[in-house]
Amino acid sequence: MSSNHYDSLRVPDRTGGVEADDAVTAVAHPNIALVKYWGKRDESLILPVSSSLSMTLDRYPTTTSVMLTPRASIDTVTVNGYPAAGQTRERVQRFLDVVRELASRSECARVQTTNTVPTGAGLASSANGFAALAAAAAAAYGLGLDPRALSRLARRGSGSACRSIFGGFVVWHAGIGCGEAGNRSSYAEPIDAGGLDPAVVVAAVDTGPKPMSSRQAMRRTAETSPFYLPWIESSVTDLAAMRTAITRGALATAGEIAERNALGMHATMLAARPAIRYLSPLSLLVLDRVVTLRKRGVAAYATIDAGPNAVVLCARVDAPWVAETISEIVSFATIQTAFPGPGTAVPSRGGGMISHRAPGKLFIAGEYAVLETGRPAVIAAIDRYATVTVTAAGALAGTTMQSDLASGSTMCCERVGDRLRPVNCDAAVRGCFAYVMAAVVVVDRLITERGLRAHHFHLTVTSTLTDADGHKFGLGSSAAVTVATIAALDEFYELDLSLMDRYRLAMVATIAVRPRASGGDVAASTWGGWVAYSTADRDPWETTQHHQCSQKKAQVSAHEPRSRHVALHRSRRP
Ligand code: PMV
Numbered sequence: 008m009s010s011n012h013y014d015s016l017r018v019p020d021r022t023g024g025v026e027a028d029d030a031v032t033a034v035a036h037p038n039i040a041l042v043k044y045w046g047k048r049d050e051s052l053i054l055p056v057s058s059s060l061s062m063t064l065d066r067y068p069t070t071t072s073v074m075l076t077p078r079a080s081i082d083t084v085t086v087n088g089y090p091a092a093g094q095t096r097e098r099v100q101r102f103l104d105v106v107r108e109l110a111s112r113s114e115c116a117r118v119q120t121t122n123t124v125p126t127g128a129g130l131a132s133s134a135n136g137f138a139a140l141a142a143a144a145a146a147a148y149g150l151g152l153d154p155r156a157l158s159r160l161a162r163r164g165s166g167s168a169c170r171s172i173f174g175g176f177v178v179w180h181a182g183i184g185c186g187e188a189g190n191r192s193s194y195a196e197p198i199d200a201g202g203l204d205p206a207v208v209v210a211a212v213d214t215g216p217k218p219m220s221s222r223q224a225m226r227r228t229a230e231t232s233p234f235y236l237p238w239i240e241s242s243v244t245d246l247a248a249m250r251t252a253i254t255r256g257a258l259a260t261a262g263e264i265a266e267r268n269a270l271g272m273h274a275t276m277l278a279a280r281p282a283i284r285y286l287s288p289l290s291l292l293v294l295d296r297v298v299t300l301r302k303r304g305v306a307a308y309a310t311i312d313a314g315p316n317a318v319v320l321c322a323r324v325d326a327p328w329v330a331e332t333i334s335e336i337v338s339f340a341t342i343q344t345a346f347p348g349p350g351t352a353v354p355s356r357g358g359g360m361i362s363h364r365a366p367g368k369l370f371i372a373g374e375y376a377v378l379e380t381g382r383p384a385v386i387a388a389i390d391r392y393a394t395v396t397v398t399a400a401g402a403l404a405g406t407t408m409q410s411d412l413a414s415g416s417t418m419c420c421e422r423v424g425d426r427l428r429p430v431n432c433d434a435a436v437r438g439c440f441a442y443v444m445a446a447v448v449v450v451d452r453l454i455t456e457r458g459l460r461a462h463h464f465h466l467t468v469t470s471t472l473t474d475a476d477g478h479k480f481g482l483g484s485s486a487a488v489t490v491a492t493i494a495a496l497d498e499f500y501e502l503d504l505s506l507m508d509r510y511r512l513a514m515v516a517t518i519a520v521r522p523r524a525s526g527g528d529v530a531a532s533t534w535g536g537w538v539a540y541s542t543a544d545r546d547p548w549e550t551t552q553h554h555q556c557s558q559k560k561a562q563v564s565a566h567e568p569r570s571r572h573v574a575l576h577r578s579r580r581p
Contacts, residue, residue: 030074030117032362032396033142034467035135035351037124038063038170039207039318041265041310042246043272044179046229046239050222053166054189056229057242058181060198060249061170064207065348065417068409069132070396070469071120071139072362073147079115086120087471102137102164103144109160110148118144121394121469123411130209131221131312137164138171138351154350158195161351173197174350176253178246200347202256206326208307208319210333211341212289221313224276224283232279238271262308262320266297269310287315289337296336300329348417352398352465363494364394367472367482368531377525381541386527388535391480393470393487395443395495399462405430408447410468412484413439422463425455442485443468445516446492453512454500464499466492485520486528489513506533 044059076083084091084099091099099118107113118140124132141161145152152160154172162169162179170177175197182193219227229235245268252260276283290311297319300307307321307329321329326344334342366388370377373384393412406420406427418440420427427447429437437444443466451461468491472484490513497504504512510533517524527540 030072030119030362031143031146032070032072032394033139033146033351034068034070034396035138035142035168035171036063036065036068036174036348037130037132037135038167038177039130039310040167040170040312041261041320042242042249042268043310043312044166045272045275046225046235047166048181049185049189050226052185052190052193053162054185054193055166055179055181057239058179058246059167059170059242060176060178060246060253061167062176062205062207063171063174063348063350064130064345066343066345067122067124067130067132067135068411068467069120069122069124069135069139070394070467071118071136071143072394073140073143074117075114075147076117077114079117082115082118084118084120087122098164099140102140105163106141106144106148106150106160110150112148114148116144116147121411121471123469130316130318131167131314133165134167134171137161137168140164141168142172142351155194155196157351159190159193162193162195169193169195172351175347176200176203178250197350198250199254200256201254203253203258203261204323205258205261205347206321206323206329207345208321208326208330208333209316209341209343209345210293210319210337211316211343212293212337213287213315214341217285217314219283224279224285224313227283228275228279232275234271234275234278238275241271242268258320258322259306259308262306265310265320266308269312273311285314286311289340290315290317292336293317293319293333296333300332305329305332349465361398361495361498362394362396363491363498364392365487365490365494365532366535367391367393367480367484367487368528369482370527371537374527377527377540377542378523380543383539383541384525384527386531386538386540388531388538389482391471391482393468393472393484393491393532395488395491396467396469397495397499398465399499406447406463406466408440408443408466408468410439410443410470410488412468412470412473412479412488418444422461425451425461427451427461441520442489442516443492445519446489446513447496448519449512449516450493450496450500450502453502457502459500462499466495468492483528483532486513486517487532489516490529490532492516509533 038061040059040061042060044055046056048054048056082100082103084096103116122132124130138161141157158169158172161172170179173195177195177197179195182189245264249264273286294309297307297309305325307319309317309319311317319329330342330344368386368388371385371387376382377384408418416436418429418436420429454461468488470484472482473479493509493512513529514526517529525542530540531538
């Protein structure tokens with residue numbers, strides 16, 4: 008970590024403790040096109056020359072919150088905790104101008120986005136970025152848009168973003184005409200996936216910057232490539248055939264069409280004047296390997312966007328084998344597997360989506376002394392946060408948890424009686440969710456004790472306590488995640504917990520994962536500001552019974568210890 012990360016830290020002016028985030032927050036996932044969009048007939052409205060079709064993925068969500076700042080004179084944009092500059096900022100501002108015009112409003116906004124597509128995943132993030140921004144900004148400015156209208160809006164940020172509004176397989180209709188007629192008729196909608204159970208294996212072979220932006224490359228291809236119009240014509244046929252293949256659940260046919268459509272798109276670019284070449288020798292190696300897989304009887308098909316990285320479509324059951332085979336030839340490539348994912352979670356302020364954030368911390372003094380009962384430490388909360396967002400989910404969806412601290416992976420859980428059990432992931436992924444899961448389990452116990460029923464939900468963790476690659480800075484991300492999870496579930500179940508209750512529950516969860524934790528970080532994340540802290544006497548924490556916030560049978564109870572050794576003071580009141 009560079010020293011700059013520390014330079015920018017401060018103890019927040021207002022109470023930095025766990026707080027409801029009054030911004031509107033939306034979560035969107037990337038999509039991968041199986042029939043590509045390449046070329047615009049209207050650059051300002053982003054109307055495509057041909058229709059396209061994609062699959063939304065279940066990994067790498069982007070979480071974006073938008074808060075109106077009526078007294079500000081400029082929009083502020085932060086990406087992964089850092090102020091955005093240059094083109095990124097301008098693009099967001101231009102998009103907000105579109106939203107403001109639609110809403111006939113003029114207020115500036117604060118946009119905070121956390122993108123979990125890891126550097127090197129080989130997936131563009133503009134689709135999920137603008138889908139999440141469209142959903143959050145539309146709600147913040149009071150535009151009551153239905154999903155189709157939202158897809159039109161997202162399209163204005165980045166064409167492919169309109170498809171990320173929906174989950175699973177999605178078609179983006181090119182529409183007819185220009186101007187308003189074109190705008191109205193160009194939108195995305197989901198299609199039935201038939202019996203398909205697909206996966207995509209993403210092979211990121213080269214993660215350097217693109218030689219040319221998609222926008223410029225599309226323009227040059229359309230203007231100069233003699234193969235462009237024939238490819239557009241074949242794309243129309245490809246789309247019709249792809250829709251039929253998907254509805255029938257015919258993976259091999261869908262894969263063949265996806266591969267030929269993508270290679271055709273790259274052929275048009277190679278024929279542009281001057282040529283545009285996104286493919287690298289390593290891309291061709293992956294394509295060769297996919298052919299070898301097919302010769303061995305595995306239905307695997309490659310598609311490649313405007314870059315060198317290949318995405319291989321295959322059946323879910325074949326994904327581990329495909330991933331292994333590709334990693335054999337390009338051992339340094341980042342190989343990751345994804346499955347069909349959800350559409351953009353569209354928020355309603357104060358409604359379906361609950362978002363709480365808790366700050367990280369820095370020990371100012373006594374980091375090691377505090378491990379001994381009664382010895383003091385001084386801790387300051389910092390202006391970097393873990394944000395936990397909870398949305399209710401149906402029984403079919405089960406409970407899912409997603410975290411950028413776990414490289415964007417999803418952990419799906421089922422309820423067996425009153426217990427929550429992970430179903431889909433290995434020990435490494437479960438390890439990444441240890442604190443979230445411990446917090447969920449503690450709240451589960453509490454609601455059982457109160458005679459309430461647990462519900463399914465979708466929980467997303469985003470954090471500015473790590474760098475862009477997800478590496479922790481050591482600023483208390485685990486405590487912040489635990490505290491934010493407890494706070495979000497407190498609101499979700501309407502438990503009406505005090506800050507002390509939340510602290511105790513977060514301590515119970517923390518001790519379940521890390522028995523010797525001092526809890527200083529938990530206190531700083533709960534109250535924020537400056538905290539003078541000394542650790543409780545362990546015995547009463549572990550052995551005495553009671554407290555309304557704990558389950559009596561629980562091994563570690565959330566209660567106020569009898570010992571007077573706990574001293575918890577704040578310098579600022581909430
Ligand atoms: O939406 P854009 O401007 O990022 O362009 C996306 C273009 C491709 O990814 C190459 C194809 C597609 O349909 O997503």
